[in-house]
Amino acid sequence: MKITDIIEEKNLKLTSARKELLEILNKAKKPISFEDIKHKIGMDKATFYRNISKFEDNSIVNSFESNDKKRYYEVQSSPHSHFICNTCNTIECLENVSPAKLVGYTVIDVIYKGICKSCNETNL
Amino acid sequence: MKITDIIEEKNLKLTSARKELLEILNKAKKPISFEDIKHKIGMDKATFYRNISKFEDNSIVNSFESNDKKRYYEVQSSPHSHFICNTCNTIECLENVSPAKLVGYTVIDVIYKGICKSCNETNL
DNA sequence: TATCTAAATGCAACTAAGTTGCATTAAAGT
DNA sequence: ACTTTAATGCAACTTAGTTGCATTTAGATA
Ligand SMILES: [Mn+2]
Ligand SMILES: [Mn+2]
Ligand SMILES: [Zn+2]
Ligand SMILES: [Zn+2]
Numbered sequence: 622m623k624i625t626d627i628i629e630e631k632n633l634k635l636t637s638a639r640k641e642l643l644e645i646l647n648k649a650k651k652p653i654s655f656e657d658i659k660h661k662i663g664m665d666k667a668t669f670y671r672n673i674s675k676f677e678d679n680s681i682v683n684s685f686e687s688n689d690k691k692r693y694y695e696v697q698s699s700p701h702s703h704f705i706c707n708t709c710n711t712i713e714c715l716e717n718v719s720p721a722k723l724v725g726y727t728v729i730d731v732i733y734k735g736i737c738k739s740c741n742e743t744n745l
Numbered sequence: 746m747k748i749t750d751i752i753e754e755k756n757l758k759l760t761s762a763r764k765e766l767l768e769i770l771n772k773a774k775k776p777i778s779f780e781d782i783k784h785k786i787g788m789d790k791a792t793f794y795r796n797i798s799k800f801e802d803n804s805i806v807n808s809f810e811s812n813d814k815k816r817y818y819e820v821q822s823s824p825h826s827h828f829i830c831n832t833c834n835t836i837e838c839l840e841n842v843s844p845a846k847l848v849g850y851t852v853i854d855v856i857y858k859g860i861c862k863s864c865n866e867t868n869l
Numbered sequence: 870t871a872t873c874t875a876a877a878t879g880c881a882a883c884t885a886a887g888t889t890g891c892a893t894t895a896a897a898g899t
Numbered sequence: 900a901c902t903t904t905a906a907t908g909c910a911a912c913t914t915a916g917t918t919g920c921a922t923t924t925a926g927a928t929a
Contacts, residue, residue, distance in 0.1 A: 634896055636906060655886075665908050670887060672906090685858075686810040690916080691886070704850060721845055721857075726828060729859035733844075734809075736851040758925055760877060779915075789879050794916060796877090814887085815915070 631679040638664040652693035652712055706737035755803040762788040776817035830861035
């Protein structure tokens with residue numbers, strides 16, 4: 622789905638800041654933080670956070686906190702869980718892991734923490 | 746296990762601040778944040794964070810970030826996952842949920858996010 | 870038990886992610 | 900083109916957590 626369509630579908634104004642932000646998020650293969658892209662974007666950080674917040678309200682973007690106390694954002698595609706490595710802090714999207722069901726609860730998001738594949742191999 | 750034994754086993758100095766802190770953490774049934782206990786403790790916040798950090802280095806305490814952007818700490822007992830409610834922000838320890846295994850990864854901690862039992866019941 | 874030393878503490882200053890108020894600008898409907 | 904309302908930039912603010920430094924204390928040694 623195209624960026625302009627995503628924005629129009631939610632009846633949001635298509636501003637240049639939003640286009641720029643969504644383009645970067647759309648290209649990214651991993652969730653990214655403000656820190657990650659602050660040098661690539663033209664907008665002020667207030668604009669970044671306000672737009673991210675609006676995207677989240679409109680279910681265009683979702684986010685979670687990582688080990689480094691920063692928030693990471695990604696375009697909402699098919700629901701999936703994430704793995705955060707305690708050693709190298711890398712975040713991986715786990716597309717093929719079906720989230721465990723918990724009776725009585727509604728599980729929306731699952732974050733696994735531990736040691737990732739490549740860190741495990743390094744320490745053999 | 747007694748607090749004094751835990752500290753001695755790791756060859757840490759048994760200071761009054763550490764005793765106070767570990768006693769509170771040990772009694773707590775849930776993970777707690779600095780905000781939660783700052784009024785109950787005598788030590789400075791720098792001392793709190795330095796001691797928590799030392800406890801984590803020595804595997805006495807573990808922690809994770811919650812929805813409210815605060816870090817929550819608990820005495821490391823049997824490994825278990827946690828549920829964080831997006832509605833009421835309550836944190837629950839899930840003692841009886843065995844964490845999913847991911848081939849190639851070492852899963853140390855799993856955080857489920859979503860809607861907790863009581864919030865689900867309220868919205869029937 | 871008095872002395873010694875490294876580690877722990879309190880305090881204040883700092884950092885950095887994220888938020889907010891306000892004046893200005895720009896999107897998009899007419 | 901005109902108008903309205905939402906979006907933006909900027910600066911000031913908030914707050915969890917960190918750090919430097921002078922002082923204190925645990926606990927080892929004599
Ligand atoms: Mn993802
Ligand atoms: Mn727990
Ligand atoms: Zn890793
Ligand atoms: Zn709840």
